[in-house]
Amino acid sequence: MILTGLDIDSKVKTKEIIISPYHEEQVNPNSYNFRLGAMIKVYNSFPLDPKVMNSVEEIIIPEEGYVLQPNRLYLASTEEVMGSNFYAPTFAARSSIARLGLFINLSADLGDIGYIGQWTLQLFTIHPLRIYRGMRIGQIMWWKPQGDIKLYNGKYQGSNGPQQTQIYKDFEKGASKVVFNI
Amino acid sequence: MILTGLDIDSKVKTKEIIISPYHEEQVNPNSYNFRLGAMIKVYNSFPLDPKVMNSVEEIIIPEEGYVLQPNRLYLASTEEVMGSNFYAPTFAARSSIARLGLFINLSADLGDIGYIGQWTLQLFTIHPLRIYRGMRIGQIMWWKPQGDIKLYNGKYQGSNGPQQTQIYKDFEKGASKVVFNI
Amino acid sequence: MILTGLDIDSKVKTKEIIISPYHEEQVNPNSYNFRLGAMIKVYNSFPLDPKVMNSVEEIIIPEEGYVLQPNRLYLASTEEVMGSNFYAPTFAARSSIARLGLFINLSADLGDIGYIGQWTLQLFTIHPLRIYRGMRIGQIMWWKPQGDIKLYNGKYQGSNGPQQTQIYKDFEKGASKVVFNI
Numbered sequence: 001m002i003l004t005g006l007d008i009d010s011k012v013k014t015k016e017i018i019i020s021p022y023h024e025e026q027v028n029p030n031s032y033n034f035r036l037g038a039m040i041k042v043y044n045s046f047p048l049d050p051k052v053m054n055s056v057e058e059i060i061i062p063e064e065g066y067v068l069q070p071n072r073l074y075l076a077s078t079e080e081v082m083g084s085n086f087y088a089p090t091f092a093a094r095s096s097i098a099r100l101g102l103f104i105n106l107s108a109d110l111g112d113i114g115y116i117g118q119w120t121l122q123l124f125t126i127h128p129l130r131i132y133r134g135m136r137i138g139q140i141m142w143w144k145p146q147g148d149i150k151l152y153n154g155k156y157q158g159s160n161g162p163q164q165t166q167i168y169k170d171f172e173k174g175a176s177k178v179v180f181n182i
Numbered sequence: 183m184i185l186t187g188l189d190i191d192s193k194v195k196t197k198e199i200i201i202s203p204y205h206e207e208q209v210n211p212n213s214y215n216f217r218l219g220a221m222i223k224v225y226n227s228f229p230l231d232p233k234v235m236n237s238v239e240e241i242i243i244p245e246e247g248y249v250l251q252p253n254r255l256y257l258a259s260t261e262e263v264m265g266s267n268f269y270a271p272t273f274a275a276r277s278s279i280a281r282l283g284l285f286i287n288l289s290a291d292l293g294d295i296g297y298i299g300q301w302t303l304q305l306f307t308i309h310p311l312r313i314y315r316g317m318r319i320g321q322i323m324w325w326k327p328q329g330d331i332k333l334y335n336g337k338y339q340g341s342n343g344p345q346q347t348q349i350y351k352d353f354e355k356g357a358s359k360v361v362f363n364i
Numbered sequence: 365m366i367l368t369g370l371d372i373d374s375k376v377k378t379k380e381i382i383i384s385p386y387h388e389e390q391v392n393p394n395s396y397n398f399r400l401g402a403m404i405k406v407y408n409s410f411p412l413d414p415k416v417m418n419s420v421e422e423i424i425i426p427e428e429g430y431v432l433q434p435n436r437l438y439l440a441s442t443e444e445v446m447g448s449n450f451y452a453p454t455f456a457a458r459s460s461i462a463r464l465g466l467f468i469n470l471s472a473d474l475g476d477i478g479y480i481g482q483w484t485l486q487l488f489t490i491h492p493l494r495i496y497r498g499m500r501i502g503q504i505m506w507w508k509p510q511g512d513i514k515l516y517n518g519k520y521q522g523s524n525g526p527q528q529t530q531i532y533k534d535f536e537k538g539a540s541k542v543v544f545n546i
């Protein structure tokens with residue numbers, strides 16, 4: 001079952017769901033609209049390789065906005081800290097954002113029960129597009145789980161701002177020893 | 183819970199779910215295959231900016247089909263009017279369509295309980311690809327909600343054909359006054 | 365309801381869910397991490413047309429990996445055979461993969477109850493990116509259905525390796541006679 005907006009609101013009040021900062025006017029019929037944080041990271045050396053730590057540069061979105069260019073990946077993050085130990089989250093672009101030609105994730109819409117932090121977004125635009133910090137860019141949904149819960153305890157826990165991939169740690173450790181490997 | 187195809191069929195008959203026109207042979211094990219409408223819209227001035235109304239041009243897909251080009255966003259719509267006051271919808275490309283290199287939404291797969299209308303699709307192709315009006319292009323799924331329902335009452339309600347973004351209205355009104363802001 | 369990782373593990377043991385090969389360490393809080401198979405297919409004649417069989421070339425990913433290039437679609441597959449006659453699947457890229465600029469499906473994240481086979485992935489990268497066979501690339505989720513079940517019996521059943529689109533069969537048969545048309 002997907003939580004309705006009124007149910008999300010009630011679970012935020014009982015702290016079963018964390019959304020901070022939280023504004024009731026950002027509640028939708030079955031999701032919550034989150035905002036874009038101020039920092040962006042871009043990779044600056046190619047080809048990218050999952051086996052190594054790929055270097056990044058940081059950009060702060062200025063007050064007047066920042067124009068994203070096609071054919072580039074921009075790692076951004078939500079302004080909000082979000083998560084739950086009781087419900088599983090997924091997220092999507094607002095349709096108003098997608099209608100401008102912008103992806104906010106790359107076929108990667110799933111979160112984990114127990115992750116609490118800012119969420120890294122993958123911005124990818126088809127046409128040049130101006131974005132603004134604090135704009136309502138995406139929607140988080142919450143789903144009731146079936147079964148016993150083992151909480152997320154992975155490498156991105158408690159993230160602050162956009163996080164580049166840490167997949168190279170999988171290869172360092174050897175895949176067979178990794179328990180939670182999001 | 184996700185509704186099975188047989189359950190979608192039964193809810194269409196009781197009018198708890200609206201799909202119009204509706205054909206039983208488009209029912210899948212846990213979704214319904216919808217069709218591509220005849221009209222396409224493309225933006226014609228860049229960079230796009232969420233704060234202003236971005237102008238568009240209209241294209242009607244001819245009988246012999248229309249070749250989509252890479253690196254462009256095409257706004258299209260479903261042929262069907264679809265929605266429900268009881269179940270939450272999400273939608274996806276048919277895998278047969280994605281295997282041709284075509285996206286039908288840009289990380290924006292969520293609808294709202296209470297929206298009833300044609301659905302705007304965001305078409306984006308990797309390679310030149312011919313499309314046809316009326317082709318079965320995507321799949322809608324329906325999810326049982328948990329909690330009290332406040333129906334969608336937003337700016338795209340009852341849409342007819344593809345709708346460009348109306349996100350500039352958020353900025354006009356000031357974000358803090360917007361209640362439903364999909 | 366979405367199955368938790370512990371519930372996926374229990375359903376794999378009762379064979380209500382098939383994941384083969386299966387490794388407990390690839391279980392996440394509410395999904396299972398699957399691996400990339402060794403074969404890739406690419407189309408080699410354009411524009412693509414859903415009404416005809418579009419020809420492909422095969423690539424085997426060598427031991428040292430293979431560098432995907434932007435602006436191309438690569439059809440790949442999971443290493444695992446996966447499916448269920450009892451739960452509906454969806455799948456996503458691992459966030460660690462998406463943070464490298466790689467899509468693993470093109471807005472097509474839904475599977476069908478009753479499909480059992482390897483899953484075709486649509487790989488699309490923003491920047492040149494090295495990939496490795498056997499790398500944990502995506503996540504499958506399982507959802508409890510509501511309603512009577514009619515199992516998938518479509519044209520991709522039991523797939524082995526990446527499968528190009530078979531949508532041209534829709535046009536041959538005439539759309540109105542197709543019952544299951546994923």
